[in-house]
Every structure is written in structure tokens, then in C-alpha cells.
Amino acid sequence: MAGIPATADLRPPVSQIKALDWLRANLFSSWANTALTLVVGYVIVRTLMGFIPWGVFNAVWTGSADECKAAKGVGACWAFFPANWRFILFATFPYEEHWRPALASVTFVFLYVFSAIRANWNARLVYVWAGGLALIGVLMFGGVFGLSFVATERWGGLVLTLILATFGIALAFPLAILLALGRRSHMPAVKTLCVAFIELIRGVPLISVLFMASVMFPLFLPEGVTFDKLLRAQVGIIFFASAYLAEVVRGGLQALPKGQYEAADALGLSYWQAMRMIVLPQALRMVIPPMVNTFIGLFKDTSLVLIIGLLDVLNAAKTAAAQPEWRGYGPEVYFGISLMYFVFCFAMSKYSQQVEVEFNRHKHR
Amino acid sequence: MSATAAAQASGEPMIKLTKLNKWYGDFHVLKNIDFEVRKGEKIVVCGPSGSGKSTMIRCINRLEEHQQGTLVVDGIELTNDLKNIEAIRREVGMVFQHFNLFPHLTVLENLTLAPIWVRKVPKAEAEETAMFYLKRVRIPEQAHKYPGQLSGGQQQRVAIARSLCMKPKIMLFDEPTSALDPEMVKEVLDTMVELAREGMTMICVTHEMGFAKAVADRVVFMDKGEIVESNVPHAFFDNPQNERTKLFLSQILNH
Numbered sequence: 259m260a261g262i263p264a265t266a267d268l269r270p271p272v273s274q275i276k277a278l279d280w281l282r283a284n285l286f287s288s289w290a291n292t293a294l295t296l297v298v299g300y301v302i303v304r305t306l307m308g309f310i311p312w313g314v315f316n317a318v319w320t321g322s323a324d325e326c327k328a329a330k331g332v333g334a335c336w337a338f339f340p341a342n343w344r345f346i347l348f349a350t351f352p353y354e355e356h357w358r359p360a361l362a363s364v365t366f367v368f369l370y371v372f373s374a375i376r377a378n379w380n381a382r383l384v385y386v387w388a389g390g391l392a393l394i395g396v397l398m399f400g401g402v403f404g405l406s407f408v409a410t411e412r413w414g415g416l417v418l419t420l421i422l423a424t425f426g427i428a429l430a431f432p433l434a435i436l437l438a439l440g441r442r443s444h445m446p447a448v449k450t451l452c453v454a455f456i457e458l459i460r461g462v463p464l465i466s467v468l469f470m471a472s473v474m475f476p477l478f479l480p481e482g483v484t485f486d487k488l489l490r491a492q493v494g495i496i497f498f499a500s501a502y503l504a505e506v507v508r509g510g511l512q513a514l515p516k517g518q519y520e521a522a523d524a525l526g527l528s529y530w531q532a533m534r535m536i537v538l539p540q541a542l543r544m545v546i547p548p549m550v551n552t553f554i555g556l557f558k559d560t561s562l563v564l565i566i567g568l569l570d571v572l573n574a575a576k577t578a579a580a581q582p583e584w585r586g587y588g589p590e591v592y593f594g595i596s597l598m599y600f601v602f603c604f605a606m607s608k609y610s611q612q613v614e615v616e617f618n619r620h621k622h623r
Numbered sequence: 624m625s626a627t628a629a630a631q632a633s634g635e636p637m638i639k640l641t642k643l644n645k646w647y648g649d650f651h652v653l654k655n656i657d658f659e660v661r662k663g664e665k666i667v668v669c670g671p672s673g674s675g676k677s678t679m680i681r682c683i684n685r686l687e688e689h690q691q692g693t694l695v696v697d698g699i700e701l702t703n704d705l706k707n708i709e710a711i712r713r714e715v716g717m718v719f720q721h722f723n724l725f726p727h728l729t730v731l732e733n734l735t736l737a738p739i740w741v742r743k744v745p746k747a748e749a750e751e752t753a754m755f756y757l758k759r760v761r762i763p764e765q766a767h768k769y770p771g772q773l774s775g776g777q778q779q780r781v782a783i784a785r786s787l788c789m790k791p792k793i794m795l796f797d798e799p800t801s802a803l804d805p806e807m808v809k810e811v812l813d814t815m816v817e818l819a820r821e822g823m824t825m826i827c828v829t830h831e832m833g834f835a836k837a838v839a840d841r842v843v844f845m846d847k848g849e850i851v852e853s854n855v856p857h858a859f860f861d862n863p864q865n866e867r868t869k870l871f872l873s874q875i876l877n878h
Contacts, residue, residue: 520686521723525737525789526712535736540727620727620769 323583335587339594342578346595349414349574355406358397359417365390365397366420374609376616394421410488414569416598418488422560422570426495427553433496434503439533441508452504459501465565467494472566491563499556506548510541543617550610554603571595636695637662637793637824638683643692645678652678653689654848660793665825667835667856670845671871676828679845680795683826684715697792713741716786720798722778724770730757730781731766734788742789749788756784760814776807780814787818794818796827830875836860844868 285295316333318326319340326335339346347363348356369390372378378386398417401407413421440452459467471494472487479485514537522532542549561572569577572595578584579591638660645653652675660666668676681687682694685701685708694701696711725733734753738744744752757763760780762773770778779799786794796815800808812834819825819838829835835842835856842859844852844867852859852868860876863869 515721515723517719517721517723518725521717521719521725523686524684524712524715524717524719525785526709526741527737528709528741531740535740536725540725543727620771 349569362394419570423557430499433500437504438507510545667839674845675848716791
């Protein structure tokens with residue numbers, strides 16, 4: 259082989275595509291494509307022409323309900339948000355104590371950001387979360403350190419959404435893993451129990467799970483025993499999300515080649531060791547996209563607690579929009595709240611993509 | 624060489640299968656298997672696909688469950704007792720056709736995982752052992768790569784090293800070269816020959832007849848779930864007794 263000179267490596271051709279070529283290739287490649295581009299372009303332009311004067315130029319950004327009334331029909335009433343932000347964010351929490359849910363919400367956001375940083379993924383993270391949740395608990399309940407006690411009936415707004423979503427995701431996830439493993443168990447009793455739980459919970463709408471948790475469940479309890487309504491709603495959400503997540507996790511378990519289970523067995527790893535170190539790390543990585551799908555769904559589904567009379571951020575906004583002087587601004591209210599949901603969900607989605615790349619690094623050369 | 628092998632092979636039985644039967648549904652995959660392997664023996668098992676050879680060696684470390692008969696490994700009888708199963712798996716290493724390395728762990732982590740968690744070896748010692756075996760299979764420089772970054776032959780050598788790190792008494796090889804590109808078969812076989820020379824008790828399902836001639840103490844031919852013939856290599860190849868053996872050998876040797 260030494261005598262044969264190797265062909266020199268060539269560089270890949272430099273891409274020639276410029277803006278104009280791109281347009282021609284992607285938007286105007288054929289008559290049908292050109293027509294479609296023009297139609298869609300027209301729709302987009304008309305929509306923006308309608309929205310921008312209403313939502314930007316003629317909009318009332320600050321001021322009173324009267325100013326909004328004057329601009330009604332021609333401009334949006336964004337002044338609704340500055341005027342009502344405290345009710346939207348904190349709902350019926352005692353007015354003078356609003357700093358407490360505010361600080362609790364900030365603590366949540368801090369915990370999210372802190373946990374998102376890969377360098378923080380160590381034992382200390384557990385303590386940070388324990389500390390953060392303890393702080394949130396103290397702030398919300400009060401009753402210690404001279405803070406007045408606030409019953410969960412008065413909690414509401416953004417912090418309620420964050421509580422339901424955070425505990426929902428954090429507790430539904432491990433429960434879902436156990437359910438998924440249980441569903442694949444060789445022990446008939448465990449398997450039947452898990453299948454029954456998953457199918458039962460998944461087969462009914464979240465609204466009816468919440469309704470049952472709120473109205474029917476107390477009927478089964480002995481007299482005098484009560485659980486907090488918020489706690490019941492939270493458990494309902496956890497159960498509901500875990501049933502969905504369990505099936506997502508099971509998909510990952512089934513996608514893992516059988517050889518991985520066999521290699522772990524052949525090396526003498528116990529069932530739980532094999533699951534913890536070999537199977538779950540690989541299975542969960544494979545199902546990050548559908549898992550995040552479920553998380554995002556759960557985050558938005560928390561607004562269904564309206565059915566049992568809890569005021570999360572969406573329902574607090576709707577309640578604020580029901581005040582006589584602020585009536586009739588539905589589009590603005592929903593647009594604003596949607597934007598807030600979008601920020602949270604988009605952050606989750608973007609972050610999960612990053613985690614996916616990070617976790618799948620071993621697959622690339 | 625064969626003299627020392629014979630001396631080693633005269634030890635006590637390490638594996639003993641008695642009247643072993645197994646069915647997949649109605650399909651009788653193992654029929655009354657009687658089979659014994661003594662300490663230090665190297666057995667090559669061959670036979671057409673579907674003959675039950677892989678199933679038989681997979682029964683030895685309970686990747687497959689037998690339904691009738693007894694199976695004793697290193698003095699421990701395999702039953703449904705999880706303790707026995709785990710004890711046997713600690714002593715029996717297995718190398719698979721498709722390597723089955725853990726792709727999310729580095730080569731070094733693949734090698735140290737079981738010693739640390741199953742044998743409770745301290746991490747530093749496990750890493751030292753791992754590097755020792757990586758040197759033996761001649762790829763210590765790959766220790767910090769992921770399996771996906773290695774060639775098939777390298778992956779299979781890592782898989783062999785991974786089993787050796789558990790210091791097993793018995794090694795099972797389930798068609799270790801069948802999934803390899805031809806130019807990589809030799810590097811894996813060389814590693815296996817070396818292992819055999821050191822006196823490891825080995826059962827190897829393979830169609831590499833050169834390997835069988837070089838190291839096997841006995842060659843076992845299986846067909847349709849039965850052990851048809853079992854003999855020392857030169858007698859097995861030069862003077863097969865059974866018609867089915869003759870047919871099989873003519874098919875794999877004459878092409």
C-alpha cells in the first residue's frame with residue numbers, strides 16, 4: 259500500500275445559495291408554489307394590517323378604564339394589565355401580604371434557572387430545592403416568624419399555577435417511572451394494579467378527576483377527616499399526568515434493545531441497579547420530546563382547577579376582566595395571558611432541546 | 624499445549640446440565656441435554672441456526688429459563704432463587720454477538736460499573752483492573768471514548784474486557800465474531816485464543832472452525848435441540864460419526 263499515493267482530501271463545495279436563490283428555491287419554485295406564497299403572504303399582511311393599528315398605534319397602554327372605553331373598537335386596552343396586575347398575579351391573597359407570593363414566585367423561577375444549569379447537577383441541588391420549597395411554604399402559609407397565617411383557599415394567581423405545575427411535574431415523573439416499570443413487571447399483581455391505574459386515569463378527562471377529587475372523594479372519608487382542597491387538586495393533577503407519562507416512559511423502555519437488559523443481567527446487576535444505571539438513563543433520553551410534551555400539557559392543564567373554584571393565573575385574569583368597568587376586553591386579556599403561558603412553555607421546549615443535544619453527545623463521533 | 628490443556632481439563636466439573644429441556648411455547652428447543660464442562664475446558668459449540676446452541680449457553684447464566692432437568696454451575700444449582708441466579712452471574716462472563724456495550728457510558732465506565740456495584744470493589748481499584756484488561760485486549764488508549772466511537776472489533780474486545788473485569792470463572796461466547804466485518808474477526812479471535820491459553824473455562828458458540836481446531840478441548844455439534852456429537856477436534860473434523868455432522872461440516876468447510 260505504501261507505493262500508492264493517496265488522493266488528497268478535497269474540501270466540500272462552498273454553498274452558493276444566496277438570498278435570491280433561496281427565495282426562488284423555497285417560495286417560487288413552481289407556479290403552484292408561487293400562487294401559494296402570494297396567497298399566504300396576503301393573509302399574513304392583512305392580519306398584521308388589522309392587528310398593528312389596533313394592538314400598537316391606537317392602543318391604550320396605561321390609564322383608566324374610561325380611557326379604554328373611549329378607544330374601544332379602534333385600539334386595544336393593554337391598560338387592563340397595569341391596572342389589574344396584582345389581582346392577576348396574586349388573586350385573593352391578602353392585599354398587604356402580596357410581597358409573599360411575589361417572593362415565592364421569584365423563588366420558583368430561581369429554582370428553575372438554577373436547576374437548568376448543568377454545573378449545578380449534584381447533591382447540592384437537592385438541598386437548594388429543599389431550602390427553596392421550605393421558603394415558599396413559609397411565605398405562602400405564614401403562621402411563623404410573625405407572618406400571618408393564610409389558608410390555601412386564599413392562594414391564587416401565578417404562584418398557584420407554579421405550585422400546581424412544579425409539584426405536578428416533580429412528583430408525577432417518579433410515579434410515572436414506577437408505573438411504567440410496574441406495567442412491564444413479571445409479577446401479576448403489580449402489573450394488574452399498574453395497568454388498571456393507568457387505564458382508569460387516562461380514560462377520563464382531567465376535569466372529572468379534579469371534580470372527583472374535590473366533590474366525591476370527601477364523601478368517602480370518615481366524618482371529621484378532611485383534606486385540603488388544593489392538596490386534593492394537586493394529587494389529582496399528579497395522578498393524571500403520571501398516567502400519561504407512564505406510557506411515554508414505557509415507550510422508551512420498549513425501544514431499548516433487549517441486549518442492554520441482557521448485558522446488565524449477565525454482569526450480575528440487580529433489577530434496580532440495572533434500571534437505575536443502564537435502562538432508565540437510556541430509555542428516558544429517548545423520550546425527552548414526548549415527555550416535555552406532557553410537561554407542557556400539564557402546565558397548561560393546571561388552569562382547569564377553575565372547575566373546583568381555585569383561581570390560577572388564567573382564571574384570576576378572567577375574574578379581573580369580569581369587573582363592570584373592565585368588561586369587554588376578552589381579546590386583550592387572553593392575548594396577554596397566552597403570552598405569559600407561551601414564555602414558560604417555550605422556555606421549557608427550548609431547554610429540553612438543549613438537554614437532548616447534551617445527552618445524546620455520546621452518539622456522535 | 625494440548626497436554627497442559629488436558630491437565631487443566633481434568634479438574635472438577637464447573638458446569639453440569641442433566642436432562643435439560645426447554646420449550647418456546649410448543650417448540651421444543653432443547654431436548655434432554657446432558658452436558659458437562661470441567662474446570663479449564665474449552666468447548667466449541669456449533670450447529671445450524673435454530674439448533675438451540677445459543678439457547679443452551681444462555682440457560683447457563685439464566686438469560687433463558689429451562690423448564691425441566693437440572694443445571695449446576697460452580698456447585699450452585701440454578702433455580703428460581705434470585706440469590707443463586709445472581710451468584711452464578713457473578714462467576715459467569717458473557718460476550719454477545721452484538722457486543723451490548725452500554726452506549727451512554729465511556730469504555731472505562733462500561734468496565735468498572737459491575738465491579739463497583741456488584742463486587743463492591745473501590746473505584747480506584749476497579750479502574751486499575753479495567754486499564755489492565757484494556758491493555759490485554761490492546762486498546763487502553765480508547766478508555767475515555769464512547770462505544771459508538773469504536774470499530775466493531777474494538778467494541779467486541781471491550782466487551783470481552785468488561786466480562787473479564789468481573790474476574791469470572793467461566794466465559795460464555797455467543798457467536799462473538801458473527802456481527803463483525805471480516806477484517807476484524809482475527810483481532811477478536813486472537814484475544815480469545817490468548818484467554819484460552821491462560822486456562823479460562825470457556826464455552827464458545829461459533830462457526831470459526833480454525834479457532835475450534837486451535838484451542839478447543841471438545842467440539843460439540845447440536846442440531847434440532849439435541850447434542851448430536853461431541854468429540855476432540857481432530858476426531859470431530861477428520862472422522863465425524865453422525866450423518867448430520869458430516870452434512871453440516873461439508874456445508875461450512877467446503878466453500
